[in-house]
Amino acid sequence: MNPAARLSEVSQVFGDFTAVDRLDLDIEAGKLTTLLGPSGCGKTTTLRMLAGYTRPTSGRIEIGGRDATALPPEKRNLGMVFQSYALFPHLSVGENVGYGLKLRKVAGPERRRRVAEALDMVGLGHLGDRKPKALSGGQQQRVALARAIAIQPEILLLDEPLSNLDARLRLQMRSEIRRIQQQTGLTVVLVTHDQEEALEMSDVMVLMRSGKIMQKDTPQEVFERPTDRFVAEFMGYENFFATREHASATVRPENLRLLGHEAALDDGAHGFPAVVTQVAYRGVDLMVRATATDAAGDDVELVAAVRADSGTRLEPGARVTAGIRTADLVPLAG
Numbered sequence: 001m002n003p004a005a006r007l008s009e010v011s012q013v014f015g016d017f018t019a020v021d022r023l024d025l026d027i028e029a030g031k032l033t034t035l036l037g038p039s040g041c042g043k044t045t046t047l048r049m050l051a052g053y054t055r056p057t058s059g060r061i062e063i064g065g066r067d068a069t070a071l072p073p074e075k076r077n078l079g080m081v082f083q084s085y086a087l088f089p090h091l092s093v094g095e096n097v098g099y100g101l102k103l104r105k106v107a108g109p110e111r112r113r114r115v116a117e118a119l120d121m122v123g124l125g126h127l128g129d130r131k132p133k134a135l136s137g138g139q140q141q142r143v144a145l146a147r148a149i150a151i152q153p154e155i156l157l158l159d160e161p162l163s164n165l166d167a168r169l170r171l172q173m174r175s176e177i178r179r180i181q182q183q184t185g186l187t188v189v190l191v192t193h194d195q196e197e198a199l200e201m202s203d204v205m206v207l208m209r210s211g212k213i214m215q216k217d218t219p220q221e222v223f224e225r226p227t228d229r230f231v232a233e234f235m236g237y238e239n240f241f242a243t244r245e246h247a248s249a250t251v252r253p254e255n256l257r258l259l260g261h262e263a264a265l266d267d268g269a270h271g272f273p274a275v276v277t278q279v280a281y282r283g284v285d286l287m288v289r290a291t292a293t294d295a296a297g298d299d300v301e302l303v304a305a306v307r308a309d310s311g312t313r314l315e316p317g318a319r320v321t322a323g324i325r326t327a328d329l330v331p332l333a334g
Helices: 043-051 093-103 108-121 137-150 167-184 195-201 219-224 229-234
Strands: 005-014 017-027 032-036 058-063 078-081 155-159 188-192 204-209 212-217 239-242 248-251 257-260 270-281 285-293 299-307 319-324
Touching: 005 043, 017 043, 017 212, 032 043, 032 195, 043 058, 043 078, 043 155, 043 188, 078 137, 093 108, 093 137, 108 137, 108 167, 137 155, 137 167, 167 188, 167 195, 188 195, 195 219, 204 219, 204 229, 212 219, 212 229, 229 248, 239 299, 257 270, 257 299, 285 319
Parallel strands: 032 188, 032 204, 078 155, 155 188
Antiparallel strands: 005 017, 005 058, 204 212, 239 248, 257 319, 270 285, 270 319, 285 299
16 A cells, blocks of 8 residues: 655755754554654654645655645645644634635535534534633644544644643543544544653654654554664663673563572573662552663663562662563664
8 A cells, every 4th residue: 555645855954953864754544653752853843844834955745646845735635733723713613623624615515514523523513603712722622633634634644732731631632533543544643752642542653863763663563672772761761781692782670670689590581680779669669779780891770660569678788680581671773
């Protein structure tokens, strides 16, 4: 299947700053793709180039197999939801949702049908006559989403759409957006800096740094098999060390076992002596920090999550063995 969109050798340069650096990216049709990364990594610039709001300095953008590099936004048939929602305060909810259809000269009966369908999809079918100021932030977010869906876009673009919502509403809207995407089969590109959001919502995660793609894969693959230290740190890994083969590796805190300092390790397991420096109770588990010397002779700090009811007695100064099962060890490039 051809991709819904393709970016080939796309760069965006602002003066001396390269925001996006020769990026190659296929957006898979019918999937929710997340552009993820820290502030300044190029994810929003990439989305704006795809939307047509920013023209790339170089490279080519195709949408539906057609060259769209120089097309203005209104010629791309893309839906866009911004952080600010960008609703018209003087228009009703229904008029806001139908605005894009009116611009496209969709006839009145068909426009009303599609507005009603989009509002029902986001659970606001009963609020079509209200003004945006009468709605909560979460409801305004749903109106913006309905407006973008109503035009039946080739691709729906979401620019950190949940960042202005409180924690409870963010969780609710994650589920709603994912439900709508799966129900409609829409191709969606979501920009976020929140790895939990990306893990929960994505079919494909694209993790960016300094305008480049560091890893593109399924959420499970990125989480369980990060390719390098940057990706691992971004996904919450905290332990970095050299193995006995002097290769760089990492392990998640919940997979680092702290054993008695003379305990035997499983066959093939990695381990080295360590000294506990800090123990913090977190309810279901203990966060334990320890210092150790890895196989390359370098001093490293380790973090382990140990179940609070495990019966293991750990206190600062205790000598332990940090054990890592081979299956839990994640090798890193570089």
